[in-house]
Amino acid sequence: MRKHNKASQLQIRVTDDEKSFIERAARGAGLSMSAWIMGKLLPPQELKFGQLLDALCADDHNKFAYAELNDLLSGLSPAAFLDICGTEPNRRLSHYALNYLAAMVELAAVQNGVPPPGWTARIPPLSMPYFGASLMSLRLYLLTHSPAAFRRRNIFIDATLGDRL
Numbered sequence: 001m002r003k004h005n006k007a008s009q010l011q012i013r014v015t016d017d018e019k020s021f022i023e024r025a026a027r028g029a030g031l032s033m034s035a036w037i038m039g040k041l042l043p044p045q046e047l048k049f050g051q052l053l054d055a056l057c058a059d060d061h062n063k064f065a066y067a068e069l070n071d072l073l074s075g076l077s078p079a080a081f082l083d084i085c086g087t088e089p090n091r092r093l094s095h096y097a098l099n100y101l102a103a104m105v106e107l108a109a110v111q112n113g114v115p116p117p118g119w120t121a122r123i124p125p126l127s128m129p130y131f132g133a134s135l136m137s138l139r140l141y142l143l144t145h146s147p148a149a150f151r152r153r154n155i156f157i158d159a160t161l162g163d164r165l
Helices: 016-029 033-041 044-058 063-074 078-085 095-112 136-145
Strands: none
Touching (some): 016 033, 044 063, 044 078, 044 095, 063 095, 078 095
16 A cells, blocks of 8 residues: 655634634544544545555555455445445546446445445446456356356456455
């Protein structure tokens, strides 16, 4: 994952009451005001999601990034899931990575009991099938055991959300 140096500054104007509230809340959390505000604006889960998408931009077959993404999505509450996955990622992912991500998000939506975000339906499936194993003898098995969200996208793997995809 890339480390991002803090090179920019952002100023906001608040009322005296708002500033007092922020100071008390930050002090109560044992954080600086900046750290407390950043934690509210960009929770660690959202930052991690962005870092994993960056890793997939660099290598669209990064198995470790997909595994970490699976762990992240599997552990989200419905509210956090909607916050993080509700809008289409603003990264230039390959068509393969975008399909894999969309399938993972659709499975996580089912797990959280919420409808999948609309952006996932707008991603056309892969034109050629992708098999998670190179052994020809496993292809029939993968064709029949892949999660539906992946099959719809022409990706054939043997896993469900909660497993390492």
